[in-house]
Amino acid sequence: xxxxxxxxxxxxxxxxxxxxxxxxxxxxxxxxxxxxxxxxxxxxxxxxxxxxxxxxxxxxxxxxxxxxxxxxxxxxxxxxxxxxxxxxxxxxxxxxxxxxxxxxxxxxxxxxxxxxxxxxxxxxxxxxxxxxxxxxxxxxxxxxxxxxxxxxxxxxxxxxxxxxxxxxxxxxxxxxxxxxxxxxxxxxxxxxxxxxxxxxx
Numbered sequence: 627x628x629x630x631x632x633x634x635x636x637x638x639x640x641x642x643x644x645x646x647x648x649x650x651x652x653x654x655x656x657x658x659x660x661x662x663x664x665x666x667x668x669x670x671x672x673x674x675x676x677x678x679x680x681x682x683x684x685x686x687x688x689x690x691x692x693x694x695x696x697x698x699x700x701x702x703x704x705x706x707x708x709x710x711x712x713x714x715x716x717x718x719x720x721x722x723x724x725x726x727x728x729x730x731x732x733x734x735x736x737x738x739x740x741x742x743x744x745x746x747x748x749x750x751x752x753x754x755x756x757x758x759x760x761x762x763x764x765x766x767x768x769x770x771x772x773x774x775x776x777x778x779x780x781x782x783x784x785x786x787x788x789x790x791x792x793x794x795x796x797x798x799x800x801x802x803x804x805x806x807x808x809x810x811x812x813x814x815x816x817x818x819x820x821x822x823x824x825x826x827x
Contacts, residue, residue: 627653627678630790641796642750649790664746675735676748680723680795683761684818693787697722700758701765701815704772705826712758713781719793721753723807724814726821734803742803752807753795754814764812768819 628640629649637644648654663674685698696712697720703710723731731751735743743749766773797805808814819826 627656628792629653637792639794639796640750640792642799660748664748667746674746675738675743677731677735678748678750679728679731680721680751680753681791682725682728683722683814684822685725686822693784696784697758697761700761700776701818704765704775705769705819707775709775709777711777711779712762713779713784714758714788715780715785716759716762716778717757718785718788719755719757720788720791721793721795722756722811722814723751723753724817726817727752727805727808731800731805734805738803744799749799750795750797752797752800752805754807754811755793756811761811764810764815767812768815 627646627648628637628644629647630637631647631649634647637647646653646657646660648657660676663672663676666672667674681694681697683697684701686702689695689699689703696710696714699710700712728751735749762773762776797807808817
């Protein structure tokens, strides 16, 4: 949704008042959805809330075709004893959130009173900025030797997509509701291990 407009300045940090400028049909559809929720809420057709999710890692299940899939795969697959590919440079920053933090954000949006929630516009959920190198280092701390199952094979198509995503978010509105980002990616890895014991080889 916050794509890099070729005619605009580099978007380094997304704040609560940053105007979305989608560069794909997917991003445009999400933005339209937010506007419909806001408008229908204004007209009292519904009581609606919209939250903007960060890339969720570590996701359970099989790999998908999404460009972001590797951000779970480079953790999930090694834990299962499988090889995984990281298609972007090791120092590429990305904005992440654990499944549990993401669910907490959605639930908090649903139960907050109108005064606390404030604006009808969508709210950015908190994000942890990390690089694949930092992610794999956290994996190696929790499961020594697992990093040997990761192949660093650059894919220009994925790089062109991922490097346009903003990696830094200012989330004061979410923080005012008591939501916080994960303290570290190691915390996310440990959360995955604790909740998905059946997925660990």
